[in-house]
Amino acid sequence: MPHILIVEDEAAIADTLVYALQSEGFTTTWLSVGGEALAWLEQQPADLLILDVGLPDISGFELCKRLRRVSEVPVMFLTARNGEIDRVVGLEIGADDYVVKPFSPREVAARVKAILKRVAPRPLPEVTPASASGPFQLDEDKVQIHYRGQLLNLTRHEFRLLQQLLARPERVFSREQLLDALGVAAEAGYERNIDSHIKSLRAKLRLVAADAEPIQTHRGLGYSLSLV
Incomplete structure (x- = not known):
């Protein structure tokens, strides 16, 4: 079963996500602060991380930056901010998706499935490498x-x-x-x-x-x- 780590400081939102994901067959772990999440990930793997941007100890963006130094685990951001600059920053630092609150738990579960599908190992397309003189x-x-x-x-x-x-x-x-x-x-x-x-x-x-x-x-x- 894919294991989803949820890092969200609002218990009501976390409970909703846990219920929606477990209903779709995922196993879940919920943590409320970023520091705990980094320590948790050092000890055991997760298949996907759902990460709130506005955490009480460090921002979700900063946590993702630290995580990307050592791991390529898929990351989905949750945020109350809908600005394009925030979405672009999230994607540029290595996020796989960006969901704005309030959201549909069923939509989040569907997006989780889509992310896991696209990061699953698959044959790479056949490519003819550029010649030695090419860029x-x-x-x-x-x-x-x-x-x-x-x-x-x-x-x-x-x-x-x-x-x-x-x-x-x-x-x-x-x-x-x-x-x-x-x-x-x-x-x-x-x-x-x-x-x-x-x-x-x-x-x-x-x-x-x-x-x-x-x-x-x-x-x-x-x-x-x-x-x-």
Whole structure:
């Protein structure tokens, strides 16, 4: 059974989540502060972390940053703030989803299922690595991509997206096709999250070559990758 760690300081919200997730067959642990969650995760694994942004000891964002130094466990943020900047920050530091309060417990359970489905091991698409003279070099065994000779520090999602774009240079991929590369159904409502991941990817590429723009936007269609 997948085990879900809930880090939420409001007991009523936590109880609702525990009930909804256990009804769907998940096992759960509830903790109310971030420090306890970090200590708990050092001792035992979780399959997914539901993390409140406004914790009493440290922020959920800070907890996620610390966690990402040692773990790629999927993270779903819960927050009372609906600003786009908060959602983008959450995704850029490694979150897998972002749910605004008040929320439907059944929707949260459905999103948990979608996240676990897309992070489950699956065959990687066949990719022809870029030539030695090209700007990208893919190492599937090490799950690494170099750009102009420099190793890119990519999240799991960023690696899969860039890998998919590298598979067919110059081809325009729709958001739905890129979601499929992550193992997510288009109807799951993650289309705009692709934009956030692409934004983060571009920022990391610009750190290597500020004057280049290999990822191209095709308005109303999607994204492509240029090797020029």
